[in-house]
Amino acid sequence: MSEANTSEMAAVSIRHLSKSFDDVEVLRDVELEVKTGEVVTIIGSSGSGKSTLLRCINWLEKPDRGSIHIAGQRIGVHEDGRPMPVRELAKVRAKTGMVFQGFNLWPHLNVLHNVTEAPIHVQGASKREAEERAMALLEKVGMVDKRDSYPNTLSGGQKQRVAIARALAMQPEVMLFDEPTSALDPELVGEVLAVIKDLSAEGYTMVMVTHEMAFARAVSDQVVFLEKGLIIERADPETFFTTPKTDRVRKFLENHDTPSPA
Amino acid sequence: MSNWEILWDERAQFWSGFLSTLEIFGLSIVGAFVIGCGLLYLLEESRKRLTIPLRIFIDAMRMLPFLILAYLLYYGLPSVGIRLDAWWSGVGALAVYHGAYFAEIFRGNRLTFPPGQIEAAKAHGFTKGKMFFRLLLPQIIMQTRQLLGNQLIYALKDTAFLVIITVSELTAAANSLSSTYFIPTEAFIVVIGFYWAISVTMEIIIKQCGRFSAKRGFDNV
Ligand SMILES: Nc1ncnc2c1ncn2[C@@H]1O[C@H](COP(=O)(O)OP(=O)(O)OP(=O)(O)O)[C@@H](O)[C@H]1O
Ligand SMILES: [Mg+2]
Numbered sequence: 001m002s003e004a005n006t007s008e009m010a011a012v013s014i015r016h017l018s019k020s021f022d023d024v025e026v027l028r029d030v031e032l033e034v035k036t037g038e039v040v041t042i043i044g045s046s047g048s049g050k051s052t053l054l055r056c057i058n059w060l061e062k063p064d065r066g067s068i069h070i071a072g073q074r075i076g077v078h079e080d081g082r083p084m085p086v087r088e089l090a091k092v093r094a095k096t097g098m099v100f101q102g103f104n105l106w107p108h109l110n111v112l113h114n115v116t117e118a119p120i121h122v123q124g125a126s127k128r129e130a131e132e133r134a135m136a137l138l139e140k141v142g143m144v145d146k147r148d149s150y151p152n153t154l155s156g157g158q159k160q161r162v163a164i165a166r167a168l169a170m171q172p173e174v175m176l177f178d179e180p181t182s183a184l185d186p187e188l189v190g191e192v193l194a195v196i197k198d199l200s201a202e203g204y205t206m207v208m209v210t211h212e213m214a215f216a217r218a219v220s221d222q223v224v225f226l227e228k229g230l231i232i233e234r235a236d237p238e239t240f241f242t243t244p245k246t247d248r249v250r251k252f253l254e255n256h257d258t259p260s261p262a
Numbered sequence: 263m264s265n266w267e268i269l270w271d272e273r274a275q276f277w278s279g280f281l282s283t284l285e286i287f288g289l290s291i292v293g294a295f296v297i298g299c300g301l302l303y304l305l306e307e308s309r310k311r312l313t314i315p316l317r318i319f320i321d322a323m324r325m326l327p328f329l330i331l332a333y334l335l336y337y338g339l340p341s342v343g344i345r346l347d348a349w350w351s352g353v354g355a356l357a358v359y360h361g362a363y364f365a366e367i368f369r370g371n372r373l374t375f376p377p378g379q380i381e382a383a384k385a386h387g388f389t390k391g392k393m394f395f396r397l398l399l400p401q402i403i404m405q406t407r408q409l410l411g412n413q414l415i416y417a418l419k420d421t422a423f424l425v426i427i428t429v430s431e432l433t434a435a436a437n438s439l440s441s442t443y444f445i446p447t448e449a450f451i452v453v454i455g456f457y458w459a460i461s462v463t464m465e466i467i468i469k470q471c472g473r474f475s476a477k478r479g480f481d482n483v
Binding site: 151 | 376383384386387390392397400401404477478
């Protein structure tokens, strides 16, 4: 019973998660526990399975084995193994907010409506309530002035800040970020990282894949290193960045310490 | 009395033909639009059992001359016990025929729809139906606006075929006046004017809609 209990406490609880793509094991028996209010950063080289892990959390990718609980609730399948009907899956999914590398805003809706779309049409919030919530979030990400603009007129950094507000508008238990600044021009990275940093200070629960090492060190409570689908190291950021246990991580950090061209 | 004066005296016949054409056209393109959207929605189902017959239906329609379909509905359906009058056969044939074209236009655009947007919708808890009507369909319509506009013009021109299954519309009016008074040139020039008027009005409306989508970055007006 203690297992069930810890699942209920944690914002995200991942157990024995495995996933293959055509015979290639991309995730191997991954275990991860994200407590409410915690920021967990996932680091690893390209192809190590970081995105796949994140996408399993909200079931955009269907794991082969293992279980994932969001705030105590199993996602994707019922505890007794029955597959979860799509409507129910969508409900559990909405407990997570995802921010993508490529923003993925809906171009036919203006900034405000991008943020109110899911609260109104998925959660059934009233227009008024959704707009109030959206305005507060746009304020938070510094995009109130652009509420009537369409995504095609925004810079990458602005788009990503809107995407963050859009995900927050669902009032998720956990925010998932997949390399939120990788598609941005170097001079726009800072504005997005600043928003994420604010969120961590406010106590949002977040799981983030990033290549921004200094940032990861500054905001994380826990750093996880993925290598070929295995978590080979996990630690608090100080320990992780100053005294890594494995040679693999030491090498990785050496390569990433070289100052970027920006 | 000049030929033109004869036609002016008979203007009521043109006018009622014109109204009839407008009515047939309006009803059938609304029907075609609904059929096109419905087919697109059904094609979203990845189940082969459904998509293969739908694809066959769409392709069959596109390869069929419109007139044959109109004949089939008007003369063929009674043999299976369904009797439609000429007017409804015409409207039905137009709606089904151009609905298949609409579906094909939509489907072509759907193939290039950015998958990231769909993932974002799923991640935000959207289920298929809501995603289709709120996110996919509006964008697909905005993006295919010009192709849809062309298709509407084809549909308008196809309404003229209905004279052959005895629907009294604009072309039928011209036909009857030209044979009563033996003034085919003038009579047909008048109907050309009517068809042009409808087409030009449609072009203007479609162009106006372009501003709406251009603002969202979908195309340049
Ligand atoms: N849909 C898919 N079908 C087949 N293989 C896939 C699919 N998605 C990912 N993979 C493979 O799984 C492995 C892990 O991919 P993943 O995207 O999780 O890596 P990543 O750590 O996020 O890499 P990056 O840093 O480049 O984003 C890669 O080898 C990738 O090619
Ligand atoms: Mg990735």
